[in-house]
Amino acid sequence: MNATFFDGKVSRPHPAQYTLSAYTVEIRYTDTDGQEQEVVWPLQEARLATWNPSGKTRLQFGPFPHQYLDVETADYEARFIPARQLLKPARPGLYEFVLSKGFRGVVLVGVVTVALLWVLYAYGIPALSLQVARQVPAEQEVALGDMLYRQLENSGQLPVDKAKTAHVERFWREMGVKTRLPIRIAVVESKDVNAFAVPGGHVVVFTGILKKFNRPEQLAALLAHEAAHVEKRHSLQQLIRSIAAYSIISVMFGDVSGITAVLVDNADNLVSLSYSRQHEAEADAFAVEQLARQGIDPMGAVWLMEALPTEGEVIPTLLRSHPHNAERVAATRALAKKARTRGNSSPELKRLWNEIKAAGFSLKS
Numbered sequence: 001m002n003a004t005f006f007d008g009k010v011s012r013p014h015p016a017q018y019t020l021s022a023y024t025v026e027i028r029y030t031d032t033d034g035q036e037q038e039v040v041w042p043l044q045e046a047r048l049a050t051w052n053p054s055g056k057t058r059l060q061f062g063p064f065p066h067q068y069l070d071v072e073t074a075d076y077e078a079r080f081i082p083a084r085q086l087l088k089p090a091r092p093g094l095y096e097f098v099l100s101k102g103f104r105g106v107v108l109v110g111v112v113t114v115a116l117l118w119v120l121y122a123y124g125i126p127a128l129s130l131q132v133a134r135q136v137p138a139e140q141e142v143a144l145g146d147m148l149y150r151q152l153e154n155s156g157q158l159p160v161d162k163a164k165t166a167h168v169e170r171f172w173r174e175m176g177v178k179t180r181l182p183i184r185i186a187v188v189e190s191k192d193v194n195a196f197a198v199p200g201g202h203v204v205v206f207t208g209i210l211k212k213f214n215r216p217e218q219l220a221a222l223l224a225h226e227a228a229h230v231e232k233r234h235s236l237q238q239l240i241r242s243i244a245a246y247s248i249i250s251v252m253f254g255d256v257s258g259i260t261a262v263l264v265d266n267a268d269n270l271v272s273l274s275y276s277r278q279h280e281a282e283a284d285a286f287a288v289e290q291l292a293r294q295g296i297d298p299m300g301a302v303w304l305m306e307a308l309p310t311e312g313e314v315i316p317t318l319l320r321s322h323p324h325n326a327e328r329v330a331a332t333r334a335l336a337k338k339a340r341t342r343g344n345s346s347p348e349l350k351r352l353w354n355e356i357k358a359a360g361f362s363l364k365s
């Protein structure tokens with residue numbers, strides 16, 4: 001009998017002949033390459049298709065992508081029904097649903113898919129990165145941070161000045177701030193007005209930013225601010241976030257092999273990791289609180305920002321990683337005014353500050 005066959009590989013229909021026996025339906029058709037083909041389907045497995053634009057009776061075979069056989073309804077009633085009581089209707093799948101809605105269905109599925117990916121990207125990743133970051137044990141965090149830090153060191157991007165590092169390290173110890181992980185400071189010779197924190201405890205300070213300071217409270221505030229990004233796992237979250245975002249993009253474009261390369265790329269990104277406003281606010285609050293607790297004037301956090309260019313001015317590096325604006329300065333000032341300072345900065349801190357000044361970071365670069 002004459003019929004139309006869809007082979008499930010190409011959307012084009014093939015004119016076909018079929019023979020019905022007690023248990024099977026044999027279908028013969030000519031494929032797109034002009035080859036004679038024959039398929040035999042157990043009659044038991046035939047289903048009535050739910051999507052049927054042909055006006056004939058459409059039988060469906062096999063898993064998705066299904067094969068279809070459009071037969072004259074009169075033939076179906078005369079031959080198939082007696083051959084097999086009644087064929088069970090197929091359960092409609094997403095594919096049939098989309099096709100039955102035509103172009104609108106395709107657009108709908110496309111829009112829903114993009115929307116879901118966007119929601120995952122915009123909300124899922126930040127929420128998830130916080131959850132994941134909280135689960136990472138301290139040893140893993142330190143190991144990951146050390147690996148990234150070594151990667152940066154080996155790439156030659158961090159010309160560490162050992163003498164200045166020793167001075168600033170002593171200054172940090174003298175501040176007496178208690179942290180979850182030991183903070184390890186590196187002072188890097190660079191014109192860049194920047195500082196950044198690596199997960200696990202490395203804090204890198206560029207001489208370009210030290211040059212901007214004229215009082216010890218500014219340095220104290222900077223170190224406490226960066227330590228807060230470690231303490232509150234902000235850097236770890238940012239890292240997880242960018243890996244997750246990259247993974248989604250990789251999966252979307254089918255480039256799963258690239259995921260392993262992300263860690264390597266992220267070592268470079270640490271230099272300019274940008275934190276959310278919320279993370280910046282948390283780090284500022286931590287700095288104010290810690291300075292006040294250690295008897296250091298918490299206004300240092302405000303003086304720190306005032307010493308740096310604001311949005312709109314040039315020097316972009318620190319703005320990119322710790323953007324501040326008038327609003328953030330005002331919020332920090334309010335916090336600092338509220339915080340009670342116990343006593344004065346230790347004389348030792350002032351002595352160390354003078355040593356740092358004398359070490360001449362302000363004369364170079």
Ligand SMILES: [Zn+2]
Nearest residue numbers: 275280283322
């Ligand atoms: Zn920051």
